[in-house]
Amino acid sequence: MNRLLSAEALRNRLGISVRKGKLEFIREEQATLRALERVANDLATRKVTLEDIWDTEAKLAYVDNLEREGVLPTVASNPKSIPPSSSTPTYPTSQKPGLPKAVAWPHLIPNVNYAITWAAHLQRHREIWEELQFKLNFSEHPNAISVLLRVLLELSVDNYIKEAPLSTVNESDNLARKAAKVADDMYVKKMIDKKYLGAINKLRQGENLISMDTLNRYVHSSNFNVSPEHLKMLWGTLSSFVVLCLTT
Known part of the structure; x- marks a missing residue:
């Protein structure tokens, strides 16, 4: 595998793509959101810092580790690659439940418990x-x-x-x-x-x-x-x- 992956290739492994300035899910949305949440939490809690993943090589190593942990959405989780199952319930188009959309945290400090005892x-x-x-x-x-x-x-x-x-x-x-x-x-x-x-x-x-x-x-x-x-x-x-x- 070419170790010098592009930014687009890294986004693809996380299940997202940017087209015409818009973010799109290219794999199953919930699995992708869970992967992005993990990345955000790793950065917020300093389990991983920007210095740790500054270059492409380091980013790839981090994403490889997420894949080994089973965090990344797999190709198999892409809705287009899964044939419809007879056991899967179907809904009229107007009643099919929608998936929640990811909303970026709008504040500086992430919504994470930093375990501070406020004296x-x-x-x-x-x-x-x-x-x-x-x-x-x-x-x-x-x-x-x-x-x-x-x-x-x-x-x-x-x-x-x-x-x-x-x-x-x-x-x-x-x-x-x-x-x-x-x-x-x-x-x-x-x-x-x-x-x-x-x-x-x-x-x-x-x-x-x-x-x-x-x-x-x-x-x-x-x-x-x-x-x-x-x-x-x-x-x-x-x-x-x-x-x-x-x-x-």
């Missing part, structure tokens, strides 16, 4: 979290989401510094430097691995997509357009770090 001193953190998870929509509030994401990150980092406690942080340290020191402490305590430590340290690299400079521009620049996809990528990278800061 009394985390009341404001919780309010911001719930706004980002259940109230603010990308379609209506992209700027508010970008600002609150930075606020949540800063409050979470400060919570870790206070609760750990972490004495290496100075009053003059900016947020990126504080986050790096918190990540170093988490690494020493074996709360995160070296790979994730490197991802958090990228917050200090000005040109990096997940840099603190990028977050600051969302807040302060009048010419920096908010990208929902970029914000989702930021949350995918930062979510485990934020949760650890809140559960210390």
